[in-house]
Structure formats: structure tokens, C-alpha cells
Amino acid sequence: MLAAFEASVRRGAKDESEAKRTMAALAAEPPDVRRERKAAERSGKVAPGGGVGMTVDDAEAMLARFAAADAAFG
Secondary structure, three states: OHHHHHHHHHHHOOOHHHHHHHHHHHHOOOHHHHHHHHHHHHHOOOOOOOOOOOOHHHHHHHHHHHHHHHHHHO
16 A cells, blocks of 8 residues: 555656655644654653653553453453
8 A cells, every 4th residue: 555655746746856855744743743752852761862762660550450450451
């Protein structure tokens, strides 16, 4: 399905560089997400360039939720 979408972008573009710019714009990180990520990096919540980060507390909470759900159905 992605290949079909890329093909339609290429067909609709005037030239290859326009198609590449369109695909790059679609794949780019949204400005509001970039601002939130940069703020998290500055505050030390995630490592710089780490993308989506999870603190140890977040990971432990997630594991506890999984264990509780497993116990409820087990």
C-alpha cells in the first residue's frame, strides 16, 4: 500500500525533486512533536537524539500493568 502511495506521489509530481520533497515533508517530524522532544531533552527526561524515550519509572509502571492484566486473565 505504501508503494502504491509513493507511486501516486511520483505520478503527481512535476519532477523527481518535487516527489522527494513531498515524501520528505510527509515523513518529517511535526513541529509540535519536535518542540516537545527538544523540551524533554533539555529537561533530562530523554537522552539527546533518543527519539521516543521511556524512563525507568515508566517502564516499571508498564510492566506492572502487564503483570496485572496477565493475572486478571490467568
